[in-house]
Structure formats: C-alpha cells, structure tokens
Amino acid sequence: MITKKMNDAFNNQINAEQFSSYLYLSMSAWFSTNGLPGFATWMRAQAKEEAFHGDKMFDYLLERGGKVELQKIDKPKGKWKSPLDVIKDVAAHEAKVTGLINDLVDCALEEKDHASNIFLQWFVAEQVEEEASVGEVLDRLKMVGDNPSGMFTMDLEMGKRVFQEPVAE
Ligand code: FEO
16 A cells, blocks of 8 residues: 555646646747647657656556545646757756656655655656757757758757657566
C-alpha cells in the first residue's frame, strides 16, 4: 500500500504531466498556424510523450493499490512572439518538471517508499534526456536566427520526429 502523502504527490504529478501535454499541444497549434509544420509535428510528438508520462504514473499508482484522483487541467498559454520564444518556454518548462520529479523522489525517500524511488528513477533519467533534447533545439534555433532558408531546413528536420511509446522495461 502506498502512503497518502505519496499517493497525493503522484496525483499532482499526473496532473503536471497532462498539463505539459496540453501546453505542448497548444505550442503545436501555434507552429501550425505560423507556417512551421515540422515544428508542429515535433511538439505534437512531445505532447504525446507527456501524456505517456502521465499514463505511466497512473498505471503505477493503481498497481500499488493507490487512488487515482484526476484534477482540473489549467488552460495553457496560446500565444508566442517567435519560434525561439516557444522553445525557450519549453526549456523553462522542462527545467520546472525536473524540479517536480526531484521533489517526488525526495517524497519517496522521506516516506521510505523504495518501490516509488526505483520507479521514479526512470523519470529522473528521462528528464536528463528531455532537457538535453530541447537544449539542442534551442541552440540550433539561435544559430538559424532570422535566416529563412535555415529555418526551412530546420523545420523539415523537426518534422521527422515520431513518438514511439517505449516498450515495457
Ligand atoms: Fe514529462 Fe517533459 O517531462
């Protein structure tokens, strides 16, 4: 059985992951309406990945005999000044999520919940990957600057991303 404190913390994180998915979906729409379909595809894949993160916690909580309590998802931002402005927001958001995952690990350690601690290590590693991948996009965007042909090429490359649900470890 999972403790109430850990159970609540997981429910909050399920909500945070779903909000991330919603935010990235909103960003995908922004890219679509601003002539960057490749970036839109990339953000759409990112949104699916976030929903998968939420589902992974949802399944784990049920497996532990916990109580899933879904919460209201906040309205995400819908307007940005430029592609760089969007990707800067993604980077800031991922840094925030890393902090939330670290807090969850702290909670697991305080509750002496070793199973949750092990489960959360996947998310710790995932955040390293996520921050690195958005950091790469950010660096490339800064290099492209206002160069239209550079942006066109980058958009084509961004459009190659496909989300594949990781197979069970
Ligand atoms: Fe679920 Fe991008 O962290």
